[in-house]
Every structure is written in structure tokens, then in C-alpha cells.
Amino acid sequence: MSDELEQINAAKAGSVEAFTGLVGRYREGLFRFLLTRCASHADAEDALQDTLINAYRYLHSYDSRWRFSTWLYRIAIRNAAKLASPYVTELGELEAEESDPLSAVIQESERENLWLAARRLMNEEVYSAMWLRYVEDMSINDVAAVLERSTSWTKVNLMRGRKALDAELNGKSVKESQAYGQA
Amino acid sequence: MDKLKEALREDAAAIDATVSTELDNRIRASLEGIQPERPEQAPRPRRGISMWWASSLTGIAAAAAVIVAINLSLNEAPEVTPTNTVAGAENVPPVMPDLTARAAVLAGPLEEELEALESDLRKAEQAVRKEMGLDL
Numbered sequence: 001m002s003d004e005l006e007q008i009n010a011a012k013a014g015s016v017e018a019f020t021g022l023v024g025r026y027r028e029g030l031f032r033f034l035l036t037r038c039a040s041h042a043d044a045e046d047a048l049q050d051t052l053i054n055a056y057r058y059l060h061s062y063d064s065r066w067r068f069s070t071w072l073y074r075i076a077i078r079n080a081a082k083l084a085s086p087y088v089t090e091l092g093e094l095e096a097e098e099s100d101p102l103s104a105v106i107q108e109s110e111r112e113n114l115w116l117a118a119r120r121l122m123n124e125e126v127y128s129a130m131w132l133r134y135v136e137d138m139s140i141n142d143v144a145a146v147l148e149r150s151t152s153w154t155k156v157n158l159m160r161g162r163k164a165l166d167a168e169l170n171g172k173s174v175k176e177s178q179a180y181g182q183a
Numbered sequence: 184m185d186k187l188k189e190a191l192r193e194d195a196a197a198i199d200a201t202v203s204t205e206l207d208n209r210i211r212a213s214l215e216g217i218q219p220e221r222p223e224q225a226p227r228p229r230r231g232i233s234m235w236w237a238s239s240l241t242g243i244a245a246a247a248a249v250i251v252a253i254n255l256s257l258n259e260a261p262e263v264t265p266t267n268t269v270a271g272a273e274n275v276p277p278v279m280p281d282l283t284a285r286a287a288v289l290a291g292p293l294e295e296e297l298e299a300l301e302s303d304l305r306k307a308e309q310a311v312r313k314e315m316g317l318d319l
Binding site for chain 2: 105149165
């Protein structure tokens with residue numbers, strides 16, 4: 001039995017120690033993702049707390065066929081959606097960059113951070129798909145499972161997202177990117 | 184690794200996601216105040232394709248049982264001698280769980296993809312309704 005499964009079983013039996021050890025390796029990545037999805041730093045903190053509490057409480061419903069991180073991100077996305085952000089619910093409605101809380105936690109760079117560009121160009125689902133695939137290195141199937149989407153939707157929208165960000169990175173404009181992620 | 188993927192990872196890493204000690208303590212205190220819930224009942228049986236397979240396999244099992252019963256009754260006649268038939272018939276029921284498991288393995292991914300496609304449709308419908316201002 002893997003370490004992770006042992007920790008899951010111990011956490012199911014009520015060991016907070018085992019649970020904190022289990023989620024410790026995902027916590028920072030999860031918080032980073034939530035920071036990009038929530039309207040403020042405080043909201044991201046609340047979403048992280050709610051995610052971990054829900055994961056601990058409903059650990060019995062975890063299906064070991066999936067990676068633990070897949071299940072955890074599914075909960076996180078639902079929690080982030082509850083704290084619906086004006087920054088991510090509407091496409092292209094980002095306010096001035098100075099007022100975007102994400103800008104405050106991004107290190108300065110010569111070019112615009114691609115994740116800021118991604119929020120400008122994509123809807124929240126495509127944004128999440130891109131993050132899960134390229135930052136968390138999830139498989140297409142896992143991304144589809146987290147977003148409760150079909151694999152074909154996931155593949156098509158990842159390809160479109162890539163195209164939009166590629167254009168952004170290379171300084172080209174892609175008009176069709178305005179419609180990315182529409183179901 | 185391609186250029187875009189590398190840039191996406193670098194840019195994600197440039198987001199400061201340090202979990203403060205205060206938040207860490209808050210989360211820990213919350214966790215210590217709750218207990219994981221226990222499953223109250225066994226998961227509900229899956230519907231759809233798996234139900235179809237289950238029905239089919241039940242039918243096959245019933246047919247096999249009838250054949251076994253006929254073979255057993257024929258074996259009582261003096262002219263029918265082979266005991267192998269009875270032994271073979273006794274081996275039939277244990278084969279069925281394997282078939283069920285195989286059917287579940289084959290149908291599982293299809294059923295999941297079907298559910299995901301239904302989810303796509305639901306979300307598309309919601310998006311159109313929102314676009315048209317039909318949402319309450």
C-alpha cells in the first residue's frame with residue numbers, strides 16, 4: 001500500500017496528523033490556484049480552509065481510482081465558485097491591473113504574467129483546465145474529471161487556450177480568443 | 184518541454200502562495216474540531232448501461248440455470264451416463280461473476296464519458312439561458 005493510501009486510511013479513521021501530512025504536498029499549489037481564482041487574498045484563504053475541511057469531512061467519498069489531487073481540486077473549484085469573483089465570472093471585465101489582488105502576489109517581470117493574460121482571455125473553466133494541465137501536470141482525463149466535462153471538450157478547449165496564450169506570448173493578436181471556452 | 188508550457192510554469196511559480204502561520208493554525212484548529220463522516224449506506228447501484236448489462240447477465244444466468252436443471256434431470260435416465268456433464272454444470276455459476284466484472288470494466292469508462300457529455304450539454308444549456316437572460 002502506498003504512503004498516500006495509508007495516510008488516507010488513517011485520516012478516515014480521524015487522524016488530523018495523517019490528513020495534514022496528506023494534504024501538505026498539495027496545499028501550496030492549491031492555494032496558488034485559489035489566489036488566481038478568488039477576488040481577494042482573504043477569499044483565497046477562506047476557500048483553502050473550506051476545501052481542506054470539506055476534504056477531511058467527506059474523505060470517505062474519495063474514490064481511489066482517481067488521483068487524490070484530482071478530487072481535492074474538484075472540491076477547491078466548487079468552493080472558489082461559491083465565493084464567486086467578479087474577476088473571473090465575466091470575460092474581459094478585469095478592472096485596472098493595480099486593483100487586481102493577483103497582481104499584488106506576482107513577482108515583477110518584463111512581460112505580463114501569462115496567468116493574468118489567461119484570465120483576460122478565457123472563461124473560468126478553460127482557465128482552470130489550462131492550470132490543471134500545465135501547472136499541476138494532470139492528464140486530460142483527470143482535468144475532465146475535475147471540471148465534470150467530457151474529454152473531447154477538455155481537449156478542444158485546451159488546444160484553444162494554448163493557441164490564445166501562444167499568441168499572447170509571441171505578441172500576436174487572436175480575435176477568436178474572445179470566444180474561448182464557450183460551451 | 185515546449186516554450187509555452189515552460190512560460191506557464193514559470194509564471195505560476197512567480198505567484199507567491201506562502202501559507203501564513205496564522206492560516207495554518209486556523210485550518211488545523213478547524214480540522215481538530217470536526218470528525219470525518221462515515222458512509223451511512225452502501226453506494227447506490229449505477230444505472231444506465233451497467234443496469235442493462237446486469238439485466239442481460241441475469242437473463243444469461245437464468246438460462247444457464249435452466250440448462251443445468253435439464254442436464255441434471257436427463258442424467259437421472261439410465262442411458263445417459265457421463266458424470267462430466269454434471270461436474271461441468273456445477274462449474275457454470277462461478278463463471279458469471281467474472282463476466283459481470285468484465286462487463287463492468289468495459290462499460291465503466293463509456294458510462295463515465297456519457298455522464299461527462301450530459302454535463303457538457305447541461306452547461307451549454309445554462310450558458311445559453313444566461314446569454315438570453317432566461318435565468319431567474
